[in-house]
Amino acid sequence: MSWHRIPDHENSEEDETIMMTSVGEDDTTAHLLREDASVVHRRELITNINNMSLRRRLREGMRSRPSLSTLSKRAKEERKYKYSLVSVLVIGICLIMMVNIGLGYRKCESTNEEMYHPPEIHKLKQCIDSATGLPFPWQNYRLPTNLLPEDYHIFLHPNLTLQKYTAQVAINFSADKTTDYVILHSRGHTFKRVQLGFQNSKEKHLVKQTLHCSNNEMVAFKFGQVLNQGQNYQIVLDFYGNLTFSLGGFYLSKYKRNNGKEVVIGTTQFESLDARAAFPCFDEPAFKANFSLSMVREPSFKTLFNMPIESTNDYEGGLKIDNFGSTVKMSTYLVAFIVSDFQNVSNVTAGGVEVSIYSSPDKISETEFALKMACDVLDAYENLFNIPFPLPKMDLVAVPDFAAGAMENWGLVTYRETALLYNPATSSIKDQEWVATVIAHELSHQWFGNLVTMEWWNDLWLNEGFASYMEYYGVDMIHPKWKFFADFSATTVTAAMTQDSSQFTHALSFPVTDSRKVDEMFDSISYNKGASIIMMLKDFIGDEFFDGVRDYLMKHAYGNAENQDLVAAVAARDTDNNGDIQVIKAMINAWTTLAGVPIVKVTLKDNKVSVEQSRFMYPDGSQNLPETGLWHIPLTYVTNISPQKATRKLLTQKSSSFDVPKVEWIKFNHNRVGYYRVAYDKGMWNMLINQLSQDHEVFSASDRVSLISDAFVAARVGNLNYQDAFRFASYLQSEKDYAPLILATTHLGYIDEMLKVGLKEEQRRMYEKYVTYIFTPLYYELAWKNKTSLSRMQLKLQSTIVSLMCSYKYEPCLTTAYAKFRNWKENNVLIEAEYMTTVFQSAIHHNLVEDWDFMWNAFVNTTDALLSNKLLSSIGMTTNLQKIIFLQEEMLKGENIRSQSASSLIVSLTSNMVGGSLTWRFVKQHWDEIVKLHPVASFAMRSIVLHCLTTILDEGEIVGAEAFFKSKGIDDMQYVKRTLEKVRINIQWFKQHASVIGKWLKQNENSWHSDRP
């Protein structure tokens, strides 16, 4: 699966929630959230994160079609809401006043910390069947292994109008041990008839007893017949299920045609635990089986499945039934089916696979880029892995409502529209990169994940780490001129290190014992750290790395694997680096089983370098430093004598030392390929800063990325004073490379964010002056220039620099952007894709209600998913109280704002202090409704909590937040702990650095000018 993001945004935030291709250091989270919502900004690659693993999702429908009872409940809610609205208005006004007069806002807020919802504890209880009071015959979270499924035949008759389906599933299985019960996963099904038969025999037994365990989503059937070891059986289940707009299981999605007609389609999303919501099954990745399907449809619709249609017949009532061939052996979470009126374009790869892109009929013209990319990358992967794609066809489908970015169902990959459709007229270069990236990611899963699947979710990184690496590798193979790998260290490595700098992170391979933990595994560690470790291993081992990976894929094809299987396969191929399998095994083991990111402290005295490794964490005021082990760190360094050719050393001990010749500077972690931070001593920093100020291009762009990260992180933790960090940053006036710049703006943004949250308005104004001063030369070199005169990287930089300067309220930037807005609004002149978000946000900055209303109407009426995203993420940045409350209400209604966009709306609402405070309050008040849409451990919920809490900088409020999480029974969750820790880290930073920076700003303010050169 891949995450969702808003590709057009500048800078990233890379809280842990970051997904693929994001930028930014931990710092960034905050950075996004500029107070003046109005301000345009740089919320780069991400965030809008959405939920991914949709487990336990809504068991009833969402709000698109409310029932009578929901309506009456909602009326009650609305009354309650209006009541709270009054208090909310009071706080809002209070806040604004306090911002203006420079007071803290806490007092105002604290008077309104009223009622939390009643406690709701989610601890696993003993499984009892609620209807009979009988204990459930199996008390484990994971299924018993006494029955092994072989194949499923699924029959589905969906009724999209009545929002339900009739179904039958027949499962052939064998008994590995004698047992009384057949135990399956199932959620939300009503069973009409269940019978057990013998394979190859007509004998049948109807079910005698049915017991449910709702905690573990299991059902147990007992027949008048013991199931004997070694026998083969068939269970046939006739049942009903409901179709909802829940984004999980078998669910509904709707869209508007250009002629205004609304169309509803049926589609699926099963990873991680939602196949059980569509049909009863052995819903664990290791229970692989073959699946076939028969599906009833209206004659005007078509159906899709993992395999092609074998036959179509007439069905009762003038309907049709499509029968599909059987899949290869695979896990339940990879099954998918769709019933829709979509159209397709197709082509055949060199390897003979028929590739089709499906979309709603009005968007079929935007599928061309995806079709070419998919064909090319599928061929390239077949060659690289030397294993043919085993299915006859590969469909890629753009689904209007989709929680994640995309999902790798075998042969039927589903995408958000923004991750698959590309229109050269309205998509930016970053939008295009995003489409290519997601296709490369999902198609690599056809091998990593689909062909060889992790045994259990604790090794999810085997799927997602590889796919997150392959998304770069794949794009680079097809579009080498894009130089896509250049962004890897600024985006993926940075995002990984952010989460890994917390004491509440986890190792790549990590025990998973309940469904919430499964959801939490879909995080920056499994994705970004997984990819970063693969990058480092490949660099260390060389080409043999892929030989080992090929062996791993071959050996475990159509089966499951664990972390150790990969370690063994890769280690066996590493012949030249060390010659000793144990060395490489120990190295990979350390990186996959130790939590955290190491920092290597380097000191240079005379000609002797001393290095010492330890675990890096940001100080949060506590003394809780978890125990750690020793990493096997592939150290590399370059010097002025050999600036591009690295010297290598393997650090397996806590500390070590070695001699170097006399050098003018020495830079560690060449190209930031190693997964570690570097802490230089003061003298070494001085040497590096001098070189940067004289000629920064002596260092590669990736080395500059690495220096930027290490310098700003050193400043944050007090190892480099901020005066020196700003001296370092002055080189940025000459920086013209994309990756170093986006990372630098992210780090600079952290300071801005802290000044904002700490209500240091005067310092913030000076800081804006400082940052715009640094970037003025680049702004005038690139901003608003004609596309055709710029290279691809310059184009990426162009939108980045424009967005940045507008976000720091650089007047010439805001004026030009707003003129473009007026031209769009008044004369219907198209806004260039590269600037669209900046232009919308400049209008928010301008703060006219009529502009806001115009954008809202455009949002409601557009059928273009990209435009819709860009509008929503801008209008949410308003500081207008009525509009903030209106958007919150709209989010709950779910009619104009799709539930897939809820978390991105909340992210933009928290971009300023007015919206931030109101939104955290709103989230607490409507917690139960929001977690129905986005399960508590989902990506969306993690993002919502993080962004709400990042507007806090007060110990008292953390205590309040902790009490709230406790009342919801989620105070033990890792992401909750990480978020609270992050707030404490911010508080520490503010205490230690805010006034020092304030003084520095005041001393230097008069030397900064941002005039046109």
Ligand SMILES: [Zn+2]
């Ligand atoms: Zn994935």
